[in-house]
Amino acid sequence: MRVPFVIPAALMILAGSFSAEAQSSQIPTQPESTVTNPPILDRPLEVKLAETEPKQAEPSLKPVDYDQPAGYAGTTSVKNRHGANADFEPVEDRWRLGLPAYDRYNRGFPNGEDYLHMRGSLLDPYNQNVLKGDYPIYGQHTFLNITATNTMLFEGRQLPTATTPLESTARAGTTDFFGRPNSFLFNNTLTVSFDLFSGDTSFKPQDWRVNLTPAFNANYLNAQELGVVNVDVQKGTTRERSWATLQEWFAEYKIADVSPEYDFLSVRAGAQPFTSDFRGFIFSDTNRGVRLFGTLDGNRDQYNLVFFRMLEKDTNSGLNSFNDRDQTVIIANYYRQDFLFPGYTAEASVHYNNDAPSLHYDSNDFLVRPDPVGIFQPHRVETVYLGWAGDGHIDHFNISHAFYWALGTDSMNPLANQRQDINAQMAALELSYDRDWARFRVSGLWQSGDGKINNSHATGFDSIMDDPNFAGGEFSFWQRQAIPLFGVNLTQRDSLLVDLRSSKTQGQANFVNPGLQLINIGFDADITPKLKSVNNVNFLWFDKTAVLQQFVFQGNIDREIGTDISTGLEYRPLLSNNVILLGGVSTLIPANGFKQLYNGFGGADSKVNPLMAAFLQVTLQY
Template sequence: MQRQMTGMLRVLLAGGLLAAVGGYTADLSAQGIERQRPGGTPPSEVEQRAPLSSAIKQRVAPPGRKDPSNIAPIPDRWRLIEAVGVTESIADPYNRNPIKGDRPLFGTKDWFVNIAAISDTVAEPRSVPTPIGVQSSDNAGNYDLFGEAGQFVFNQNFIVSASLIKGDTAYKPPDLEFRLTPVINYNYADVQERRVLYADPRQGTERTDTHFALQEAFVDYHIRNVSDRYDFDSIRVGIQPFSSDFRGFLFQDNQLGVRLFGDRDNNIYQYNLAWFRRLEKDTNSGLNDVDRKLREDDVFIANLYWQDFPALGYQSQITGIYNRNREGDDFFFDNNNFIQRPTSFGAERGRNYDVGYVGYNGDGHFGRLNLTTSVYYAFGSNRNSQFTNEATDISAFFAAAEPSIDFDWVRLRGSLVYASGDDDPFDGTQRGFDAIFENPQIAGSDTNYWIRQGIPLIGGGGVVLSNRNAMLPSLRGSKEHGQSNFDNPGFRLVGAGADFDILPELRLSTNLNYMQFDDTAVLEVARNQQDISRDIGWDLSAALIYRPFFSQNIVMRLSAAALFAGDGMKDLYGEQNRDDDVYYTVLANLILTY
């Protein structure tokens, strides 16, 4: 809005200048100073200057004297727009609004406030393979390894983001920004088996919980401009969002840290240098829990973006990340009293580890072909292996690509993912790739059943095969509380999808993915079970996204997904009844944004 106002200001000033010139001409004519007529003799240059100078002197009235032909003075450029009849409304987030950064705070010239409010509502019936024990089932026929799979989840987030900004941000980065984003969460879960929601089976099969989170709380200081095009250096301190790559494959979170960032050469190069000390998460909402002490888990990040490389329209990024974890002595229980550190897996001992990640990421297009790519290599050392209690080396790989192409109102997509698995958990080298805190945006994202759901491997909340809003089968206790684990089976995905813009405000997104474990050696050792197949199965999903106002103010999404279990899933979870080889989720999501 500031940019629009500035453009209008220029137009108005130009109009005012023309009016003033017209006023001078009228004054000159009134004083008998004639314009040159055709065939007349032009006055000398001195004769032209003298009367004009005199007229200008008369035009600029001395103090205390008013000239009725003058335009009424405007106190400042922000009220200039009021003079032409443009009004403001707090209820309208798109037109002139004093709490959306469109006008400085009263009594200031360059302090602005920007407030956003979001309601995010999710209702989700689903089925999930559910391991049980003899003390955890009310169903007489279910005293076996797995019980009833049906579940229902409701989640409501109320989010308010408030920013206080100093500077003219229509032209350059802000000089100073303070931002605070609190979240109020309410969640409800209903399952069919005990010890799914609580470690104590006496607490039943329903849970209602609330949580107050702080997702952003930072100060952003503009250190300097380094060019007349406003290339800059800035520093940001506090709880802030950060993504290590374009699709959230390695580290995407809101964490406490310090970040130095900026750009060079007309925004061709952008850089980040950051350090984060990780906060604990609330178990049931997945949001930050600032009431608990900080984790002994540090993430150091350096990356560089290069616009239009290697071709115009494509952006490349190189990144280096170091994850230092010193939680080997922790005994951490989550909000539902399940142990999370150390994980109930293998030797069940705490671990300290140092892991480095180097990677290349790309996003953009080559002509009509859109392409997102990501490649990482993880290396380092783990003080205690899950299976040998000895120090091990880490050497693991990850690669992903999503090409797409547009045909009018249709986009066709492909998805490829590879994460290496550990082929021998006793050989002194861990080869299973794991992320720090992933939130992958690929192959249908959270519409995908496998990415959306957390699938438990061991009953009682001990270990999950894959985490919610995650893709890698890392065998952690949970993504929110667990440590990275490089003793895992790895992952492969080949998928295809299509997006159909049926109406400007209505999109249908479809995805079909085939998934495998890279190597099942770790699963066979963990489950003491031979010949587990790599075949995870087929994941089919579809989503309707409706935006009635062609904007993000109201977004309605209805999606459904089904996982058709392959031989590997059947080996792990059995075939006790005809429904065990198909798992489903239905998601209804309403987002209201101001």
């Protein structure tokens, strides 16, 4: 059927080709030497361009409007070039590329919601802000991050409180050693951090950095017995103090990039925060020092070498002063990620503490160095800690562990009344399992104790400046409260260790102590994305009690301390750290060992009731 149409078409093609040959044969040819290019290429190229291109317009000096970037970008120090092209306008500042206004849901950009293309303001710390390090303040590599944090604490607690019956008592006729336990604490700390740095904000380490963080504190304590707020009983039962200082001040410089994967070597000098392990068992503080740190193997390995020349602390706020403490701390650690198991990080560390002999009274006139027990003679404590720790997960189970071995000397321990060779250990282990919104935890801690106070071997473990996040952390009664015992503390505030030390921040480490055994059962629940619940039960025992028996002159003290029960809530209404409400309630139900330490003249059961504590902490951050 299609043949009749195909044949005529073929004939037409052939006819066309013959016609083309006939026409080409009629064109006269020129010798090969006189052949020229087509006429349009005969003319010089620059002449053609001059004839065909329009004359360039002069650059425009008039600013050109363009879309603004998200958040609050402030003004740029990078000058833009303006041309005559209406379709393209160069923006030299690569950080401030504009985004068109886009109300995706047609709701007018409501406050408090995560909304696309939000236009921020200078006072908005949540969306992008030039004062929060999101946009450079100068050029394209220099950023400033200003962070203001106000932490307000209200805390009521019950603690064994001495009545000072040999001097004066708050109530006439009081003869017992321990009186009314109630006290109330208010503490407010405001810090303003100015962090100036150069480099990209996310993809590689900073080239240099300067940080200044002034801090301002006001605190108030109300007790029910004399000799608590001040050693002078005439000072009454209330105390108001304030303190202002430069808490952090340091400069940081990147020495070199050591690999194409942005591994680096940097140095930082000045008063700086540092935590030496995952949970803060040995050292966690902000203090004056020089730190050499960096990464290797594509950030799989991290390392630190830190030299601290410790500053004296203010007694009531815990903030730094500008006075030298005459204490040297050197720390070296090395982290390896994905060690043996993906998601598990291992750490090896060495700590060195040299705390020189000194005599020091705190701002409330209490003697804190040396400890006001035994002979209280100035002495040097020199210790090396060998540590192995790990944190992460193995398959579906989370694991965190640590082991430390302390070796050294104490030139004249006040309790033992002689020189001591230190040989003490500490071990901790936490296992947890996550199931949807809940985490189930079990953990244990062992702090070796000293079983023979009269020999020259100190086997009770103590830290340098610990702040552990373990077994309930800040919600635990045992860890949160400093429980006093005749001039020293059985345990320090924000510490789990039983060390009979005058003060964690101003006293010296004491390795002649009873030690501790702890078993914890915990349950954490993310009730909503904004609300988290933390619940813990700790069972507590002294590791050994010989030191306690000699210290309080009692023939027999049991090892059972008691049960610490705590529950707490963390509420973040904005789903960020700009507003955090933290509250908790805890109790210590004493067992025989604790009752025997704090009993009255009526026997082991007199006036040794369960101790209660409750706190509310409000953190506001810009």
